[in-house]
Amino acid sequence: MAKLTVKIPGHLYDVHISEQAYDLLGTTYADQLKKADQIGIIADEKVADLHLEKLTTSIQSLGVAPVVKIVPAGEASKTPAVFLDCHSFLLQHRFTRNSLLIAFGGGACGDLTGFVAATFMRGIAYIQCPTTILAHDSAVGGKTAINMPEGKNMVGSFHQPAAVLFHTPILQTLPAREIRSGMAELLKHALISDVSWSEELLNNQQFISPSAEWLSVELLKGIEVKANIVEEDQFEHSTRKFLNFGHTFGHGVEAVCGFGGLSHGECVMIGMAYSLILSERHGLQPAGIADRLIEFAQRNGYTFEPIHQHPFTHFMDYMAKDKKATYGQLNFVLLQDIGNPYVKPVTAEECESVFEELKNRTEAGRNDS
């Protein structure tokens, strides 16, 4: 069983990745569960249909009965209405400050549950049981949020989980699109931290059909990168910003496609191609990495269609509203070289010209993607 401890001051917790991770609820975490006066599972509808029993069996083995709140699958759960509904549910089931929540789903369910846990009676404990590859990123680090009609993740807080349990057999039911989504975030972790790992991924022929064994090792590497950064900068004053590599433009794509049109990581892949072109303009060596990433992405079934179907202004309108846009300038995470990120303010004019360049560079591979 792979294990990693996240060491945020005042919040030490373990991330477990294994084929039997949920067994730990009946052993390592038994005391914590038994001490809770009520246990609530907030479960993604689709994930609950497929896998809820695996989770509840481990908890029921302790002789305690969790209550289950099913929320809409994926991004549709991150709304103010679902958020309030979860709070009502907890109140109706007499949850208190000594109750415990478990997030059972991908990053969306994890973000929602984390925010419910952060705000219920000013904060209760929660355990992340992530069920997507992407959630190797979202389940660690304590960022929680819901979306507003005006923008994604606009209301939220920092609230660290008590533990993260990655039960790997559950990943086997992920649709291809969600595998691509999570693998894009994994590649992001490689690009911002390690040149040889990035090379390994870019040369990997099984990138979007990973074996369970290989994936466990890779998830741990990704979580290590995330944990190291979060330990250094929990509240995103400095290095945590690097985790936004590919996200400034990526979030723009996500918004333009209407949250949920493309998966989060697919949008981030477009955003990373965008950021690499920008990085090359500002001196990234070796040149050519942007084209390599574009070719790699198109070969692996990632699409660049949104940038061919929507004008730049649609993306810009959204990016200007992004939390990372300070004082009218857009801040992008760029790479000095692979593994060395930095933050650079960029003008709207340059943003537009990079957009046009990305369109040109992805034109040739359009039919293949």
Ligand code: NAD
């Ligand atoms: P998701 O939670 O939206 O899930 C995607 C889809 O996969 C859903 O339809 C879901 O029902 C389904 N699904 C989940 N697990 C499955 C399984 N094992 N088998 C079959 N289907 C399954 O997607 P995600 O990519 O995990 O998360 C994206 C969200 O994470 C976004 O809202 C993003 O903002 C957030 N995020 C948060 C952070 C953070 O630090 N908090 C970081 C990155 C992303």
Ligand code: ZN
């Ligand atoms: Zn992301």
